[in-house]
Amino acid sequence: MPDPSQYKTPLFDAMVSLAESRKISFHTPGHKSGKGIATRFVKYVGPNIFSIDLTTLDEVDSLQKPTGVIKEAQGLAAKAYGADRSFFLLNGTTVGNHAMIMTVCNPGDGILAARNCHKSVIAGAILAGARANFVYPAMDASLMMSMNVTFDSVRQAVESAAPEIKVLVVTSPNYYGICADIERIIPFAHERGMTVLVDEAHGPHLGFHPELPKSALSCGADMVVQSTHKIIGGMTQASMMHARSGRVDIMTLAGVLKVLQTTSPSYILMASLDLARMQMATEGEKLLSKALELARWARDGINGIQGLRCLEKKDVLLRSMGDLDETKLAINVSDLGMTGYQVSQALNTEHDIQVEMADPFHVLVIVSIGDRKEDVSRLVDALKEIAKGRSAAARFDWEQAKPPVGTPQGLPPREAFFAAHELVNLGKSAGRLSSEIVTVYPPGIPMLVPGEVITEDVVNYLSRVSAMGGTVDGLAEDGRIGVVR
Numbered sequence: 001m002p003d004p005s006q007y008k009t010p011l012f013d014a015m016v017s018l019a020e021s022r023k024i025s026f027h028t029p030g031h032k033s034g035k036g037i038a039t040r041f042v043k044y045v046g047p048n049i050f051s052i053d054l055t056t057l058d059e060v061d062s063l064q065k066p067t068g069v070i071k072e073a074q075g076l077a078a079k080a081y082g083a084d085r086s087f088f089l090l091n092g093t094t095v096g097n098h099a100m101i102m103t104v105c106n107p108g109d110g111i112l113a114a115r116n117c118h119k120s121v122i123a124g125a126i127l128a129g130a131r132a133n134f135v136y137p138a139m140d141a142s143l144m145m146s147m148n149v150t151f152d153s154v155r156q157a158v159e160s161a162a163p164e165i166k167v168l169v170v171t172s173p174n175y176y177g178i179c180a181d182i183e184r185i186i187p188f189a190h191e192r193g194m195t196v197l198v199d200e201a202h203g204p205h206l207g208f209h210p211e212l213p214k215s216a217l218s219c220g221a222d223m224v225v226q227s228t229h230k231i232i233g234g235m236t237q238a239s240m241m242h243a244r245s246g247r248v249d250i251m252t253l254a255g256v257l258k259v260l261q262t263t264s265p266s267y268i269l270m271a272s273l274d275l276a277r278m279q280m281a282t283e284g285e286k287l288l289s290k291a292l293e294l295a296r297w298a299r300d301g302i303n304g305i306q307g308l309r310c311l312e313k314k315d316v317l318l319r320s321m322g323d324l325d326e327t328k329l330a331i332n333v334s335d336l337g338m339t340g341y342q343v344s345q346a347l348n349t350e351h352d353i354q355v356e357m358a359d360p361f362h363v364l365v366i367v368s369i370g371d372r373k374e375d376v377s378r379l380v381d382a383l384k385e386i387a388k389g390r391s392a393a394a395r396f397d398w399e400q401a402k403p404p405v406g407t408p409q410g411l412p413p414r415e416a417f418f419a420a421h422e423l424v425n426l427g428k429s430a431g432r433l434s435s436e437i438v439t440v441y442p443p444g445i446p447m448l449v450p451g452e453v454i455t456e457d458v459v460n461y462l463s464r465v466s467a468m469g470g471t472v473d474g475l476a477e478d479g480r481i482g483v484v485r
């Protein structure tokens with residue numbers, strides 16, 4: 001039985017009640033409940049959305065200094081997720097990663113971060129002036145995949161790190177749903193006196209179904225940030241931060257968020273967080289059972305197609321990972337003699353199906369509480385169609401496009417980011433220090449962090465992925481050639 005208080009949606013209710021009271025507005029937003037909005041916009045989306053596009057008013061509380069319905073809504077989120085405090089985030093998990101690092105690091109402090117982190121973790125280190133050390137995820141040649149960090153690699157990195165490094169940042173699950181063994185990693189780091197921050201962007205649903213991986217909070221994480229909008233009912237940009245007191249000073253965190261977050265938060269986005277939490281807490285298990293059932297059905301179907309291989313739980317458990325979120329379908333397409341980018345393109349242009357992401361060897365599909373059997377069935381049929389008659393003859397192998405590991409560091413990220421710089425052709429940049437974050441996007445994992453030496457390996461990797469159809473982000477493009485700062 002769900003906790004009866006979790007059926008409440010205090011923020012959304014207050015917004016509807018204020019909108020329906022039709023008070024005369026002499027305040028922002030300037031469109032005045034939609035009356036000043038371009039007609040085409042209102043015609044397409046309908047009028048109600050504008051009447052709840054509110055600003056900070058007594059009736060609907062303030063995100064910067066919550067004392068009313070936002071405080072209550074965040075309190076219900078904390079209860080549902082098992083945190084001491086939860087915060088609504090309006091610039092996605094990106095701002096959460098910035099805030100986590102700024103909360104626990106002073107300028108010059110060090111963090112140990114799993115290198116499969118999102119670029120916002122590096123941006124957090126730049127903002128905080130923190131030095132960054134990395135532990136690399138395990139690479140697997142047979143799965144053609146960068147997995148997650150293992151317990152052993154984290155243990156070794158912690159043991160060889162300078163004793164003053166007191167912050168560990170882990171991304172779990174990763175984009176492919178692969179969880180690190182946080183049940184062992186978090187207590188180990190705590191024993192070593194470290195504070196553990198988990199980027200759980202891909203895991204706002206964990207903890208609401210017994211067959212999904214354990215959530216980071218349930219494994220003892222000190223701060224966790226989740227993209228509610230990526231996987232469950234939050235609207236795009238709406239994320240949540242959850243914190244435990246003890247190792248984290250929650251007052252400092254609240255203060256950092258005040259500095260980083262907008263003073264004009266979208267009430268529509270915040271309401272979507274209030275409702276997404278209510279939905280998970282009251283019927284999450286039922287909804288997620290359906291998503292899991294669909295994903296398992298699709299996985300079996302895809303694994304029955306010659307040339308395709310969809311990542312399974314046993315694959316990740318065998319490789320010392322913590323678990324797999326089975327609602328993510330990481331489909332290896334290399335035996336079709338195609339890249340993931342090509343399969344993604346074929347699904348889009350020939351079958352009107354858009355996937356979340358592609359890499360040289362995979363396409364990644366997210367199955368969620370919003371999917372229907374007929375859509376998943378169309379995906380499986382489309383993949384069958386694409387696979388027909390293909391062969392592995394022209395297959396790329398792992399060695400041609402595996403991500404580089406162990407890039408040496410020359411300067412701390414902040415120093416390099418603000419250093420005097422010049423633009424250099426990528427092909428001629430080996431041996432120089434990067435002044436910017438360069439990623440292949442998605443997933444947005446940095447291939448170069450400011451201050452790192454640009455190696456031949458990195459240059460070759462970026463050039464190859466770019467030639468295969470991946471998007472390299474962070475290279476200043478002049479229309480013809482990739483140049484790096």
Ligand SMILES: Cc1ncc(COP(=O)(O)O)c(C=O)c1O
Nearest residue numbers: 091092093094118171199201227
């Ligand atoms: C692991 C990870 N962390 C953080 C982010 C950033 O999240 P958001 O888009 O909610 O700002 C992403 C986005 O892809 C991500 O994959």
